[in-house]
Amino acid sequence: MSKLHLDATKVEKARNLARRIAEDTQQFVDAHTTVTVERTICRLLGIDGVNEVDVPLPNVVVDQLVENNALGIGAAFYISNAMIQTGKTPQEIAEAVASGELELTKLPLADSFEIQVNLQGIAQDMAKRIKKNREERESYLSRFGDAEGPYLYVIVATGNIYEDIVQAKAAAKQGADIIAVIRTTGQSLLDYVPYGATTEGFGGTMATQENFRLMRAALDEVGEELGRYIRLCNYCSGLCMPEIAAMGAMERLDVMLNDALYGILFRDINMKRTMVDQYFSRMINGYAGVIINTGEDNYLTTADAYEAAHTVLASQFINEQFALIAGLPEEQMGLGHAFEMDPLLEDAFVYELAQAQMAREIFPKAPLKYMPPTKFMTGNIFRGHIQDALFNMVTVLTGQKLQLLGMMTEAIHTPFMSDRFLAIENAEYIYRTMKSLGDEIQFKEGGIMQKRAAFVLDEAIKLLEEMEGLGLFKCLEMGKFGDVKRPQDGGKGLAGVTLKEKEYFNPFIQLFLDKEVH
Helix, strand or coil, X not given: CCCCCCCHHHXXXXXXXXXXXXXXXXXXXXXXXXXXXXXXXXXXXXXXXXXXXXXXXXXXXXXXXXXXXCCCCCHHHHHHHHHHHHCCXXXXXXXXXXXXXXXXXXXXXXCHHHHHHHCHHHHHHHHHHHHHHHHHHHHHHHHHCCCCCCEEEEEECCCCHHHHHHHHHHHHXXXXXXXXXXXXXXXXXXXXXXXXXXXXXXXXXCCCHHHHHHXXXXXXXXXXXXXXXCEEEEECCCCCHHHHHHHHHHCCCCEXXXXXXXXXXXXXXXXXXXXXXXXXXXXXXXXXXXXXXXXXXXXXXXXXXXCCHHHHHHHHHHHHHHHHHCCCXXXXXXXXXXXXXXXXXXXXXXXXXXXXXXXHHHCCCCCCXXXXXXXXXXXXXXXXXXHHHHHHHHHHHHXXXXXXXXXXXXCCCCXXXXXXXXXXXXXXXXXXXHCCHHHHCCCCCCCHHHHHHXXXXXXXXXXXXXXXXXXXXXXXXXXXXXXXXXXXXXXXXXXXEEECCCCCCCCCHXXXXXXXXX
């Protein structure tokens, strides 16, 4: 039942504005492909491994297409044709390209229809593999049940996957429901995915398929011991967004950081590259049953959380629409927001409660991702623990679902296992003692919270109206989100974007959108 009494016609207006903004941008997306999308297709066709100098084979194949100005026809077309002409598997073709034995664009061309039909079996086999992972997750949840309240979400970030596993198991035993393996600093700017298990990283651990496999196996092992399903989270943002989404789908990850705008704003990745990449990555996540996390909380680290609250809501509406276009259902949209107002602001807790309740009421089916205070953590661990407790209270009162736990030592060091224990204990205590409090509370008619939510919604509509007139790309240039300005033809990765040609096809799009594989 609504507590804020938001104007339903205004909510619908905002959603319609966001849909038109997304559909306008989607015209560009549909007309283009990127090196990352094509490498993802290679991976989904079974290509894996590296050459003699450790360049991933998907990069080797796609780089050859780029060198021959053939990216616009696509990797699927040339790999399928090579299969017809040589009788080799996609993996064998990639190895022949790496050894210099095979030039994909120099082979005779089979009939275009034959080329497309030829890949159907391999594409369906991969779709079945991903679907089986989804069914395995559902089987675990059926056997163990699922968390009733918010998923308690903690991070590991040692740089060494084997040490991460030790810490992840400890966190699960302490009560964590989601383990997020933070990526090493700078990986989002690499235009390739490293290979194999890794033991060195700065501020996090490399996202690789082998690391995903190792951590998934470890969490399944500890989950059996605890009688709970432990979800695994990683990051498919950056220049390899759909590739990492595909690897996560193959290894049964459950949650992926996957925002339409984050890489543009906070990693200076070209907006055209990002928008094309996010579409295919979300399609993969949708099919795999992965909950995506969006990054609106980051706006409040570069802009004032009180003044910029409407930009978070506007971005949530836009992320929702891009996800729907990609076939990702609302139940998998972990739309992001955060408890980031200045604790010196009078009634800050009241405004935070209104903001969180507003997100809950506007996106009722979404498993919202709620982020803890970080911007105003000072190193005072006692005040920090209280700030985290207030954040935990808002989480419970407003029914947030993915709760990234705050650490009292935020702003001092990477959390110790003991810090995680205290954070989990704090959240569990508040959830247990306030479990039904949200159902007992009504908000004052015409009071601070109702007025605040109505104001934020009105401001979000104004921003969305402006964006509809200017277009998303222009608004990103103007710094409408997070006070960060990015040029349309600047940033990293623009050279990897190309127009699709007439013969282009991607055998996975229809499979993933249809959801059914026989």
